[in-house]
Amino acid sequence: MASNPTLAGLDALQLAQAQGRQSTGRRLASRTWSVLWPKLLAIAIVLLIWQLVHLSGWKKYAFAGPGATFASLWDQMHHLLLWQAIGNTMERALIGFALSVLFGAVVGALVSRIKPLRAAVGSMITGLQTMPSVAWYPFAIILFGLTTQSILFVIVMGSWPSVANGLITGVDYTPPLLLRAAKTMGLRRLALYRHLILPASLPAFVAGLKQGWAFAWRSLLFGELLVQVPNVPSIGVLLNTDQDQLDFADATAIIIVILILGILVDSAFVRADRAIRARWGITSGG
């Protein structure tokens, strides 16, 4: 093979330029710190305001300060009940979300592929998405009673439209140029889906999953407050108990647990999104 030294030189120059643009030249430690400190500061400010309100004596007999709340959290962390509750709640969340992903993906795939179905169902999915999922509870309770099934049903109803819409959007926004390229290569039908449309729709699909998860999580906590399944401890059951016992510190501790669980799951989605962006070469400034 005849080599082309001019071309090799040109490549080297252009790549050096591209790489110079990519590397930020900052070390991991300082990057982590620059991301971390605003968050730590925000937490500190919230705690400070909370403590000040507590010190002011407002609703003195109910309103606990951060000290009592974190003491309660620490205490609850040493009891199995909290961990059982987290386990049950997360189990419901995962099963419910998995079902809605399955259902949403199947409906999304069918609707994006079959034109008449799209005309019939497309706008209905968006309509369902705008419906507050808590409205499904009476419906579910009449059908399934005060059971875990009721909760799972509402999770699925609340979150599948987002998953389906994410997939439909992704399929719709497959770049037309890539479609042309795939067609001239002779990719048709299933191969076209497998090699182009599915991977191209991945970013929108992940965005749909993320939104679906948010709806699932809300539906779940609503459900656990409304539907108390006997002998199954859950986050909702703990919150209800604290409410009945007027235990502000315990209730606030549980709220903090919910917040942490939400942030953990969200960061998993953010990581997935970033991985896809990095793979595609779509890098945002941050």
Place this chain on the structure above:
Amino acid sequence: MSVTATQAHASVVLDGVSKVYGKGGGAVLALDQVSLQIAPGEFTCLIGASGCGKSTLLSLVAGLDAPTAGQVSVGGRSAFMFQEPALFPWLTAAANVELALRARGAGKAERRLRAAELLEVVHLGGFGGKRPHELSGGMRQRVALARALAQDADVLLMDEPFGALDAMTRDVLHEELDRICADRALTVLFVTHNVREAVRLGDRVVVLSSRPGRVIDEFTVSIERPRRIDSVPVAELAAKITDRLREEMTRHGE
């Protein structure tokens, strides 16, 4: 489908091809009675001002679209190269080339081997593992060329493939394309609006009129290879063709 059986004497034959977009009063005649024959191994450049239906013509030859009237026949399959690389961003350079091989039903081992060979042909042997965004514009377009070659097509259709590149890179890619075409006896239909590029590369330059697109002139390029885009014979013929194009444009201003 109007793509009929192979004609022995020519690789691509367009016979009285017209293409109308839209219907009724808003219909636009993009191509009007275009007839063109391209011999096997011939490098034909199509040139014209905007609105001459160059891209429409390529789409018809590629079978992406059907003519309103007339016949398009292609002796075998065609591969397409666009102005943008149109690589799949989630695949590495090698995987992009392999996908074209896969679409033709090549086995896994063969795909890997052929993709590596083809990347070597476009001088990207060490870059198979890179994703498109890690490559420069010129390198991406070479991956696209390797992918087009992977389709092992009888006709290579190129729609302003170097239009988005800087002049320096384009010059070097002209040399590469010259070499690859000579090595593989490729039949190429190359659309451009750069007259010098057409003369630099083509065995023949076909000039199209605008709105509707018609063949108005043809120039055979008998300049010896290797050619340079800035050599005197190339510049002289390019000037002649440019004059012809201007004449055509003036007609539209009247």
